[in-house]
Amino acid sequence: MAISCSFFLFMVFTMMDHHVGGHENVCEELRCGGKGPAIRFPFRLSHTRQPDHCSFPGFTLSCTDSNQTLLELPISVKLFVEEIDYISQVIQLSDPNHCFPIELRRLNLSSSPFQFLFHEQDYYPRGYGLFNCSQSTDQRNGIFRISCLSGPTHQVYALDLNDGQSLMELPISSCTKMYNIPYVPEMGDANILHLNWSTPDCRHCEQRGENCRILKNNNSTDESKTECFPRQRNHAKGRTSTKLEIVGAILGSFLLVLLVFAIYRVYRYDKVEKENQAKIEMFLEDYRNLKPSRYTYSDIRRITNEFADKLGQGAYGTVFKGKLSNEIYVAVKILNTSKGKGEEFLNEVGTMGTIHHVNVVRLVGFCADGFRRALVYEFLSNNSLDKFISSADVKNQFLGWDKLQDIAIGIAKGIEYLHQGCDQRILHFDIKPHNILLDQNFNPKISDFGLAKLCSKDQSAVSMTTARGTMGYIAPEVFSRNFGNVTYKVDVYSFGMLLLEMVGGRKNTEVTKENISQVYFPEWIYNCLEQKEDFRVFVEDDGDAHIAKKLAVVGLWCIQWHPLKRPSMKVAVQMLEGGDNLIMPPNPFATTATTRTNARIPAMDFRQELQVIPESE
Structure with missing residues (x-):
């Protein structure tokens, strides 16, 4: 039914177009958006149904999106058409960029039907040279100041190259020649350019109030000969009346079709709609x-x-x-x-x-x-967190500290859910930026559970035969039991390294013998916090600095070497959501002796009994 309706409307509008379009071959007067200068022979608007004989070669105009009339001259110089004087055959143009001397530099009218409009006292085209001067001079006859090219420390003048006297009056010792232009708009600063054309010549038709066109059945070799013909002033009104009649008939037919279609839809609604809803x-x-x-x-x-x-x-x-x-x-x-x-x-x-x-x-x-x-x-449309924090100094990839804080809290809540919200505790073992995906609103989602392990919630340690995870994010107890048992705190450690990477914009995985010290960039962050130095990352105001410091402090708490000193993910969430008065953690990079003597650093104790249990099958 819809196809039949569409076909009916297509046929009706085709008939209408044929009826009202019977006069399209007439070269009517047009305007861009109903405003602007009148466009008629020898000009023609592009992208209309007017045939080519409605214009003369080189006189095609176009309309911009803002309904400005546009003329394109050779070498892609595009100018706005302000007025067209058909009696004098003069076209008035303006530069969209408000600086004609730049456009005139590359303008060549040799292949164009238009010429510069010179005054009657000019027996030859005048050429001008543009000079960049560090000293200003009075604007005199033959010297014009170009304001759109001048600045606070320099002045640009257009100098009449045919006037030797003007050259003597210019402080030439402080000037540098820029380039030549063939013409200077009136007063040098005006954004108006006048061009005229001589062919085709329709002035005699315009003076008589008639239209102009190329002479039909022209047997001579001169293809620019024109003839006059009367203007049909009431033709547009007749067409408007005819259009209104046809539009009324079409509208009535269309409403009838809509009524029939609505009845059909009501008839089919119960069955089809209920099936779709089901x-x-x-x-x-x-x-x-x-x-x-x-x-x-x-x-x-x-x-x-x-x-x-x-x-x-x-x-x-x-x-x-x-x-x-x-x-x-x-x-x-x-x-x-x-x-x-x-x-x-x-x-x-x-x-x-x-x-x-x-x-x-x-x-x-x-x-x-x-x-x-x-x-x-x-x-998830925004891929992984890795591409947004791999370089915190690349501003067009930086999400902003408020968004980074939201992402950190979302990741922490996701890990907390894995540890406490499921029937069995899930240890991810591979928390890193590459495994944090972002949706269209940059909300984080934990992915890639290929290395995950399950254990009972009432028992918090698992046995392992081999290390698993990604270098740079693996907790020390995974490598050596001297640091403690393998518990859910391994994910806390990985999350802490992720937070520090979000702050420092540093990758943890590119470890070689030559750059092995890069693995300890968290120690550099710790030293910056302790000595109150800048992280040298994007911090635009005090609020950003507060968020960066909070992420860094929580991250340092999470990467304590001993699992007992790391907070649970529930505590980490609370620190991230509040955290106005966070305490600096013990230095995780200091020796045991140094840590004991550093009594001024307060300790946070997150101890709980950790029992080694077998891994769940």
Whole structure:
């Protein structure tokens, strides 16, 4: 029905266009937006239905978005048309940039039908030279000051090159020649340029109040000969009346069609709309379900459009952008079959399938089709936090301290949920900026649970046979039990390193023998805080400095070498949300003896009993 309606309207408007457009071959007088100078032969407006014979070559004008009339001269010099005097055949132009001497420098009218309009006393074209002078001089005959090129410390003058006397009056010793221009607008500063044309000559027609056109059936070789013909003054009114009649007929027909279509829609509404609502409700119910859907490999190929849009690649797989049939975008991670024995796949599905939190990426579905495995996540448009904090000195990538604080609080709440909000405690083991994704509003979401472990909430330590995580973010107890047992405090340590990286804009992963000292850049931050020095990052006011210091202090508390001295994530959230009077932590980089003697630094004790327990299967 809608197609029939559209076809009917198309046919009606086509007939209308044919009826009222029968006079389109007449070279009517037009204006840009109904205002501006009248445009008629030898001029013509581009992008209209007027035929080419309505204008003369080189006289095509156009309209800007603001309905200014525009003339384009050779070498792409574009000027606004202010007035057109058809009797004198003079066109008045203005420069959009209000500085004609710049445009005139590259203006060449040799291939244009227009010429500069000179005064009657000028028997030859006058040329001018532009001079940049450090001293000012009086504006005299033959010397014009160009204000749009002058400044507080210099003056630019246009000098008549044909007037030798004016050259003597210019302080030439303090001037530098810039370039020549063929013409200087009146008084040097006026933003008005007058051009005239001699061909085609329609002055005799305009003086008689008639229109002008190229002479038809011209047998001579002169193709610029013109003839006059009477103006049809009432033609526009007749066309307007005809248009109103046809518009009324079309509107009546269209209303009739709408009435028929409305009746049809009411008839079909109950059945079609109820079916659509049932589909929507079913989808929303499925979407709210915490259990991820299982897809076949052919589904994955369809969702990713045959893997057309690649988002990134890592050690465990490649991520592609996809779209579900319900217009929801997703990120599809195709796992490498050569990596591990499927542990990452089991961890992701087993862990994320039960998680539902605003600061944790949602697992939409998975694929386990033979040896092919894939994970389907919600799509987050702003990628990872890594690209926004890898260089805090790049201002166009810096999010601002208020937003960084919101992101830090969101990450902390997400980790707190993993530690306390689930049936079993989830240890992520790989908290780092690359695994923090940002949605369209820069809200953070924790992702990549391939290294995660589960343990009971009443027992807080896990046994491990090998270290896991990313260098620079791994807690010391993961490498050596001399620092304590492996507990949920490993995520607290990683979060602290992430906070310090947000403050310093420094990567923690590029560790070599040559730059191994870079791993200890948190010590530099600690020294800056202790000695009240600047971090040398973007801090525009005292409020920004307060946020930067808060993030740094919380980060230093979280990276204490001994797990017992680190706060829980619940306490870290409280410190970030409040934190007006945070206490400086003990120096985590000092020796044991130094720490004991440094009695002036108050201590915060977050101790609790940590019992080693076996890892949950």
